[in-house]
Amino acid sequence: KIDMAHSNLNMRDPVMYRILHATHHRTGDEWCIYPMYDYAHCISDAIEGITHSLCSLEFEDHRPLYDWILDNITIECHPQQIEFARLNPNYMITSKRKLKKLVDGEYVSGWNDPRMPTISGLRRRGYTPGALRKFCEATGVSKANGVIDAGLLEWAIRDDLDSSAPRAMCVLDPIKVTISNYDEDKVENLELSAHPKDESFGKRKLNFTKEVWIDRQDFMEDAPxxxxxxxxxxxxxxxxxxxIKCDEVIKNEQGEVVELICSYDPDTLGKKPEGRKVKGVIHWADVKSSVPVEVRLYDRLFSVPSPEAADENGVVKEFTENLNPESLKVVHGYLEADCAEKLKANPEIGAFQFEREGYFVTDSIDSSADKLIFNKIVSLKDSWEKVK
Structure with missing residues (x-):
């Protein structure tokens, strides 16, 4: 019998099931007995032949009841319950109740929003099974509750994709460059490695013409x-x-730079210039052959490490007040044609590294061959380290 003087409150006359004579919204009037979690947990584990039932630490005090029920029924399997600390990365919330509030309040687009820490969200964001395993191996199993740096998860996906993601160039904030001394109708076919560390990825083909796109951040009028x-x-x-050398800057009526007139040195293809040193190397895309793309720049969903904790003044805010307003930016840029052709031939090709930008993957729901939409998986470096 259960001991009413037991030191563990869970062992003092626990409720095993409820009886309710009411119509169930799914099963109708099929039954009226509803087992409690502690009763159903161990028996369902045993029926399914579970050997080890892994639970978070809050179920540690429930283990004696788990064992007691199995010891007092006739069943072949007796699983062992093992408890461990919850995996709590900072800048995240993993409570299903609170994640539901984000969905219901339309703070995110759904359970599969790429900013959500759900399996469907992580998959849509581009996180691979290998990266998640690497992250779990790095954090290990602990009996003490703690907080894991989200940067470790980002490191895991970078490390995983570094060897598996082919390279491409995509200009996310384009500004047009016209090369004044390049022939109007001339097209050069260039080749670049698809992966700098693995020749098995082969080459990628690029067209070079009179007009190219470069990223706006790679130009500065009054440069230090x-x-x-x-x-x-x-x-x-x-x-x-x-x-190339910048010879002229063209602006619109608002004073914004809209085009750069440059000249190129024809003797510098694959060679260093004579008599001068050029340090900078920037990515680009050919105007004629590049493909317009939509790019969704995802970042951490929350702007503070502990969204539910008190701030520096001791005030505990509603966790939705700590949402990061910069967690999603949508930009439109130009992608090198070779990458677009590969995706058209094989939409399941996986992630790419956009050189100097980060790792990106086509959106599994909204992207199509006619309209490529990319999700940013992670940047090449930890940009949050500077913020901290």
């Missing part, structure tokens, strides 16, 4: 001394091609 990218009168190398 240590800015090694493009600026008026300065030179930079276009990745895998020529060195």
């Amino acid at each position: 001394k240590k800015f090694f990218r493009l600026a008026p009168g300065k030179e930079v190398r276009l990745r895998g091609s020529y060195i």
